[in-house]
Amino acid sequence: MNAPAVPPISTDVYVIPYEGAHLVYAPLRRLAFVANAAAVNTLAKLKAGVLDQPTADEAAFLEFAAAVRLTGSDGDAPIVGLNQPEFCPNEITLFLTADCNLRCVYCYARAGDTPASRMTLETARRGIDQVVANALALGLDWIGVNYHGGGEPTLNHEVLTASHAYARQQAERHGLKLHTAIATNGVLSPRGRRWIIENLDGASISLDGSPAVNDLNRPNRAGGGSGSLVMTTLREMDAAGFAYSLRVTVSAQTVQSMVETVTYILDETHPRRIQIEPVYDIGRGADAGLHVDADAFIGGFRRCRALANSRGVDLAFSSARIEVVTNRFCRAYGEGFSLTPAGAVTGCYEVYDQDADFADDVIFGRYDEAADAYIFDPKKLGALRDHTVEKQSWCDGCFARWHCAGDCPNKVRHASVNGEFCGTPSCQITRALVQDQIITKIEADGGLIWMGAVDTAVETSDASAPVSEQQ
């Protein structure tokens, strides 16, 4: 009698060494469990097509594998890509100025080092008009207007407030909802604080710890501290119940204070979310020599995560996100519509003007006065829209591939040699933290198997989520 056919393996399956055994992880099946070598080898034989006559034990195991949907062709979670088939954004990010009142030691934009450029109200209005038109064309009921650096957007207070008023006016006129948020260093005048609280839906604020710790990384332009002023801002936001998230950057001089930092944040502030990132070797960060040892960051993050979990607060690292299944780290490349102070259209928050690294590829549009319209370079835009993790061969064998999605394209490009990406310490961090998330899922599901659903939404710039590249 012929044995019944064994369903094949048709999904990505990864095997991660774990405490002397093997963590079997199928990210697109939302499945993970720990197995011994024999089980893994059974699966490997099945994948290689050499398991024609399984033993009784192998057959029993494969029955399990079929039952949990590891084998067979049904059940891959959808991989989220771009929202729209064509470039037609209903959301805009305005880089209002390259000026900054701080001189953070790791600033990717070297904000404040060069003569300040400031966006005009006219530039902002054109961008807002474009997203309104796009929303109407697509039949959407909302537009998004966000404010970002390189530089501190609140230093261009006049255009900030006037452009927001204009966006509100246009949204009301066309029956659209307006979502607005800002990424700011939090060093604000009382007027600036009040305005943000009263007018915006959310903010991402940078704070690297208690004032003593924060000030090591984030001095003001006179060399003094900034932390106490940020705390004043946060306390006022807390008192008002304003939704904000915190972005913490860890440098070599603050990594030993990570737990102290998160403890301080949890005790003294009430963010919706805390995002922790190491210093990246971009801009001043590349010069400062303050990059963080990956192991130290991982250990600190784990301690911090335990603390935050005990208080019910979400702690995030940008590329360790098991809930997300996507081939794009973010949608800035390909759907981002951001305007530099001069009005050029860029596809990345970290490419903030024409002098930024990779501006030639990432700045893909401008406003044409003669045509009275935006024009986009189709080749550049196409390249941005085609940038997915499938194009990054280094990542092919990485189990975090569909969550990290190749990491931030701008950082990857900085780390690449001759255009080839060959890993960064962030990869080590991402894998460690994704593995933690897998184990947590298994433990939460009873300690045997994780079989989960999936949130297929790529992080968007909604009001309460961090604008991820703020530094």
Place this chain on the structure above:
Amino acid sequence: MPSNWDVKPRFELQHVREDGSKEIELCDLKEFLRHGAGGLKMGRRGFLGLSAFSSAALLAACQAAALSPTPTAQATATVAPTATDAATSTLQPTLAPSATDIPTDTPVPSPTSVEIPHPTAQPAVVNYEDPAGAACGAERAEAAGVGGIAFNAGGGWLVSATQINSDARHVKIWDATTGELLQSWTAGYRIKSIAISPDSGLLVIGGYAAVELRQAQGGQLIKAIEDLSLPIDAVAISPDGSLLAALIDERELHVWTLGGGYAHWQLEGTFKSVAFSPDGTRLATGSDASIDLWDPASGRRLGSLGSNTADVLCFSADGSLLNAAGYDGQAAQWEVASGRLVHSASFWKAPTGSLAYSEAIASGAFSPDGRQLALVVVDLTDPMNPTEAVRLYDPATGRRIRTLKASSGDLVFSPNGERLVQGGLDGVIRVWSAKTGQPLGVCFFDPAENTADESAVTYKLTDAAGITRTYALPCGSPIPGGAICTCNCVAGTYIETPGGGGGGGTICTCVPVYVPR
């Protein structure tokens, strides 16, 4: 995971080398099966032990077969499905019965789904004394975590509030002896601190940007002081009930006269703790570097005691002594009138070097007689599995008296000093004997805060008026004497045990059953 970020990752499924390690025997997993795969919180080793067996992946009743290096399986063995995928799994759960509860020759029937009465339809649970004296571990007073906690002056009531990060804003008043829920209402702001007036008529709630004065019975708002811009860290009421003190953002001290025009004074500085003297003539505040005494009526400074950090303060019953302890590990006692330091001791030292921040003090309380200092200490040595404990110290000598297994959350001693209570961030209120450290087995359980569709004990109890009510408790809970068990356990697998604690009568313990959502 090794540091090899510059090596191309190769985690794709491929043949792995047999390491020859011995597989965990089936029989070794009996302990996990006894408790059910769905609800046991296990540490990493336990999880690994259980999950390694999933290479065979098919659980069965314990048999004698040892595993070979090849994957083994029992053809009839099963895997407990997860709640989210119960509908797609073809496997059925088989949970081995507890050997201590059920005769070994009793067949285990198939589980059946039994409707559980919705807890919101239930009246407040009449709690019980656990005959074994074990601590309550699963019954929750507050699903969103307990924050502030306080006794009333007589010690008959315990007041709890939802922890600050939740919008639930519940205030609950419990019978401190039986754990019965007496009152439950909602405050106007997220709650950071609470205090109850000496006559138990008034509750003061320190919220985000307001202080609320509410009637303890029913929660009716008497007054809200809302022109405050920052969170209220601590509130205290004077012994005669005439004054209210509040610490705001560790930077401001406010004192109001309760009633009338709510006359008010305030000071700016650094304030971490506050306490009224028993006679109400002094207000003590603690900071990072000093302990100060103030005239509570006028705000006039009366003097300072020492230069210690004072996160916890407590006057002696006669007010002649003031006890202070800091989360830096130092404790001290002063004579208030003379300012003389009576004793000081170091009771804890923060770890340094590579273990820096592996342990930290989260909260604390003095016993009313000042002879015990209770602290919540968080151990972060294994950051994946932080553990909390309550440590009791003798503040005069710094000697650790005992350690109690606990959660994170504020501590309070009963006014007579006999009980130590913790409002846990896990939602459980724990009570210990302050003298012996024994859990007192009083469970503060609000059915509305415990998940409706998880497995539960249900029982009927007829009161003296002849009214029969149905109650629900978490699985495995003993029920009061005289109650009739109607739990959702598998038919025929519960055991009635005559006698037991709580006044005698029948005790019914139900075997936990997994019920999918």
